[in-house]
Amino acid sequence: MTRTILTVDDSTSMRQMVKATLQSAGYGVIEAADGQEALDFARDNAVDLVISDVNMPRMDGITLIHELRTLPSHRLTPLLLLTTESSQEKKMEGKRAGATGWIVKPFNPDQLLATLKRLL
Amino acid sequence: MSANETDQIAPLLLLAVRQLEVAMEDAAAEAELLSRAIAALGERGVHMRDTGGDSTQAKALPILADAQRAMRALQFHDRLSQRVSHVRDALEKIHGGLATQDHDDWQKLKRSIRALYTMEDERRLFDSIVQRVPVGPEPARDAIPCGSVELF
Numbered sequence: 326m327t328r329t330i331l332t333v334d335d336s337t338s339m340r341q342m343v344k345a346t347l348q349s350a351g352y353g354v355i356e357a358a359d360g361q362e363a364l365d366f367a368r369d370n371a372v373d374l375v376i377s378d379v380n381m382p383r384m385d386g387i388t389l390i391h392e393l394r395t396l397p398s399h400r401l402t403p404l405l406l407l408t409t410e411s412s413q414e415k416k417m418e419g420k421r422a423g424a425t426g427w428i429v430k431p432f433n434p435d436q437l438l439a440t441l442k443r444l445l
Numbered sequence: 446m447s448a449n450e451t452d453q454i455a456p457l458l459l460l461a462v463r464q465l466e467v468a469m470e471d472a473a474a475e476a477e478l479l480s481r482a483i484a485a486l487g488e489r490g491v492h493m494r495d496t497g498g499d500s501t502q503a504k505a506l507p508i509l510a511d512a513q514r515a516m517r518a519l520q521f522h523d524r525l526s527q528r529v530s531h532v533r534d535a536l537e538k539i540h541g542g543l544a545t546q547d548h549d550d551w552q553k554l555k556r557s558i559r560a561l562y563t564m565e566d567e568r569r570l571f572d573s574i575v576q577r578v579p580v581g582p583e584p585a586r587d588a589i590p591c592g593s594v595e596l597f
Binding site for chain 1: 476483484487488523524526563564568592
């Protein structure tokens with residue numbers, strides 16, 4: 326069965342890069358341009374994993390993680406943050422919100438796929 | 446700063462903001478085109494790898510490796526555009542605060558500008574130049590933890 330990953334980023338080119346990487350490994354991909362759009366989708370749809378940017382308009386990635394964790398359907402969904410932020414403070418904020426992991430951009434496609442394999 | 450100086454500087458700051466916006470819009474459109482082309486190259490490589498015979502599969506591997514390298518390289522556009530947008534937003538804030546004479550208001554403005562800088566090395570530069578805090582030697586370029594994965 327195809328696993329579906331929700332990828333959230335306000336940069337179209339970043340979404341393209343993540344999508345191409347995931348599709349090359351056979352994953353199904355749903356895209357959202359910000360946290361709010363992702364949350365609206367995730368409320369009514371199951372996904373196997375979420376990869377989200379942190380700094381986005383309307384709703385940032387950490388708020389998205391926090392909101393997703395309040396939904397019973399996403400209590401156990403792996404939620405990864407993919408961001409240019411590398412400060413320990415911000416990372417801890419993500420962890421407290423319920424993130425499963427933190428990846429610093431630019432991501433390495435092989436490393437990203439290996440991480441997904443571990444989580445799914 | 447005199448009212449006359451403020452009048453001179455304000456439009457120059459607005460001009461800088463607008464110039465940065467135009468540059469970012471231009472770059473985003475080109476980056477999108479490039480990312481589509483790289484994604485298509487990757488897709489072609491995957492198709493060759495998964496459906497071709499031995500020799501086609503062997504030809505697919507360098508194509509896939511090139512597509513991956515290009516993907517990684519293109520992500521620097523995302524970092525660059527974030528940096529530029531932080532500078533643009535900082536200039537906009539300075540424009541908004543130009544007329545202020547109050548020391549506390551300037552301190553507040555500086556704090557709000559620092560908060561715009563979301564990358565560690567940006568904050569480091571801010572502290573070193575604006576706050577004049579000694580921050581030690583700059584980390585080597587390859588010490589920036591790009592691509593690092595931390596599972597909680």
